[in-house]
Amino acid sequence: MLVTVRLFARLREIAGAPEVQVEVPLGATVGDAWAALSARHSALAAYATSISCAVNEDYARMTERLQEGDEVAFLPPVSGG
Amino acid sequence: MLVTVRLFARLREIAGAPEVQVEVPLGATVGDAWAALSARHSALAAYATSISCAVNEDYARMTERLQEGDEVAFLPPVSGG
Amino acid sequence: MPQRLRVSPARFRVSDDPIDQAEVASSIAAPGSGAVVTFVGLVRDYNAGRQVLFLEYEAFAPLAVKSFDRIASEATEKWPSAALAIHHRTGRVRIGEASIAIAAVSPHRADAFAASRYAIERIKQISPIWKHEHFEGGEVWIEGATADLEDEAARRVALERACW
Amino acid sequence: MPQRLRVSPARFRVSDDPIDQAEVASSIAAPGSGAVVTFVGLVRDYNAGRQVLFLEYEAFAPLAVKSFDRIASEATEKWPSAALAIHHRTGRVRIGEASIAIAAVSPHRADAFAASRYAIERIKQISPIWKHEHFEGGEVWIEGATADLEDEAARRVALERACW
Numbered sequence: 001m002l003v004t005v006r007l008f009a010r011l012r013e014i015a016g017a018p019e020v021q022v023e024v025p026l027g028a029t030v031g032d033a034w035a036a037l038s039a040r041h042s043a044l045a046a047y048a049t050s051i052s053c054a055v056n057e058d059y060a061r062m063t064e065r066l067q068e069g070d071e072v073a074f075l076p077p078v079s080g081g
Numbered sequence: 082m083l084v085t086v087r088l089f090a091r092l093r094e095i096a097g098a099p100e101v102q103v104e105v106p107l108g109a110t111v112g113d114a115w116a117a118l119s120a121r122h123s124a125l126a127a128y129a130t131s132i133s134c135a136v137n138e139d140y141a142r143m144t145e146r147l148q149e150g151d152e153v154a155f156l157p158p159v160s161g162g
Numbered sequence: 163m164p165q166r167l168r169v170s171p172a173r174f175r176v177s178d179d180p181i182d183q184a185e186v187a188s189s190i191a192a193p194g195s196g197a198v199v200t201f202v203g204l205v206r207d208y209n210a211g212r213q214v215l216f217l218e219y220e221a222f223a224p225l226a227v228k229s230f231d232r233i234a235s236e237a238t239e240k241w242p243s244a245a246l247a248i249h250h251r252t253g254r255v256r257i258g259e260a261s262i263a264i265a266a267v268s269p270h271r272a273d274a275f276a277a278s279r280y281a282i283e284r285i286k287q288i289s290p291i292w293k294h295e296h297f298e299g300g301e302v303w304i305e306g307a308t309a310d311l312e313d314e315a316a317r318r319v320a321l322e323r324a325c326w
Numbered sequence: 327m328p329q330r331l332r333v334s335p336a337r338f339r340v341s342d343d344p345i346d347q348a349e350v351a352s353s354i355a356a357p358g359s360g361a362v363v364t365f366v367g368l369v370r371d372y373n374a375g376r377q378v379l380f381l382e383y384e385a386f387a388p389l390a391v392k393s394f395d396r397i398a399s400e401a402t403e404k405w406p407s408a409a410l411a412i413h414h415r416t417g418r419v420r421i422g423e424a425s426i427a428i429a430a431v432s433p434h435r436a437d438a439f440a441a442s443r444y445a446i447e448r449i450k451q452i453s454p455i456w457k458h459e460h461f462e463g464g465e466v467w468i469e470g471a472t473a474d475l476e477d478e479a480a481r482r483v484a485l486e487r488a489c490w
Contacts, residue, residue, distance in 0.1 A: 009292035010303045052309040057224045059311050077305040080291025081203050090456035091467045133473040138388045140475050158469040161455025162367050196370040202362040279439050325489030
């Protein structure tokens with residue numbers, strides 16, 4: 001199934017786009033979507049332990065299961081204020 | 082000698098004036114000026130242990146010696162802010 | 163008092179528009195409010211030894227607004243008398259301009275101070291906002307904390323800094 | 327930047343004029359200031375179970391201004407990066423209006439918060455200003471602390487409340 005992935009800040013720069021489509025198996029988790037994306041962009045690997053994520057504009061865990069058409073967001077370490 | 086005494090808030094109301102002249106002996110202290118004033122207005126006695134004072138627009142101690150023409154201010158407990 | 167017809171300003175906002183500090187506070191003004199504490203973060207000309215030219219803030223705006231709402235709820239849970247409003251700017255922000263304004267109102271100054279301080283610490287911990295620093299000779303993404311709602315140690319740090 | 331000819335606002339002021347919060351902060355704005363914390367005290371509609379009609383503040387103005395200067399020096403001694411500006415209103419102040427505004431600027435938010443909180447505590451301890459409350463059915467002078475510069479216990483309380 002296809003999910004939309006939104007990327008921000010340095011992650012967006014590495015992927016070269018703010019939004020990409022990723023194909024994941026039925027029952028895949030947010031972590032699986034990250035793995036699929038990291039396979040495309042090896043520089044993302046550095047963020048494996050420091051990212052957090054959101055699904056459909058709500059904070060989520062990497063273990064959350066995805067559904068077709070979900071919007072996943074990967075958030076590098078934040079620096080607002 | 083004569084000194085000018087400035088009074089504020091409730092002290093001003095008790096004395097009925099924001100500023101009064103008080104006659105004190107040469108070498109008198111701020112405390113002596115207070116005693117002279119309290120003799121005139123007995124309701125001031127309630128403030129004997131809670132007032133503070135200033136001489137010529139600077140914080141002072143009750144033991145400070147006065148000079149002719151000095152301006153003494155008696156300050157009831159404060160409540161700014 | 164004359165009735166005035168106007169839209170109340172949003173309590174939580176993420177926008178490219180310059181921040182209007184008075185508007186942030188007015189979004190939570192109430193007749194019983196005795197204390198208003200406003201925190202404004204301004205872009206500094208130097209950071210980590212670098213001469214900063216300007217900052218660019220990027221945000222995941224809908225989630226950032228939700229994070230402000232969540233932080234305000236956390237604060238109100240701790241200090242029930244306090245209400246918070248938070249505006250964060252995005253896009254290019256020049257030296258001396260405000261990137262963020264937080265207003266806290268309460269009948270009690272202790273609660274307003276604590277809620278305001280707590281909010282800025284929590285925003286730096288969990289709000290999905292990123293600072294892109296453009297300095298003399300280069301640029302860098304500033305990366306702070308992993309945004310983790312379940313990190314109770316981080317929350318305790320925010321409470322400690324709020325002096326609670 | 328274009329040169330502008332204007333009088334800088336006073337850092338310390340006691341006046342019957344309404345308080346302009348932006349002016350207080352602008353009196354100490356500096357290019358390296360990353361954090362501005364502003365405390366504003368508003369007149370509340372209720373106090374000690376009484377419906378307040380309005381307040382009247384009386385001050386020994388020249389000494390009050392000196393006390394603000396002194397408090398700012400005490401704060402700068404403790405938090406060298408922080409600068410303070412303090413304006414207090416006198417005369418009749420209505421419900422919802424500001425009686426005081428304190429602005430603290432610093433490159434560091436911790437110092438700006440601490441200096442601002444310290445200042446309001448110290449003002450309530452030593453500044454020669456008195457609040458005359460006019461309430462439904464009467465009036466009363468509010469009497470707080472004996473203004474005593476040498477009271478080190480009071481100063482410690484202010485430091486503790488500033489969380490230091």
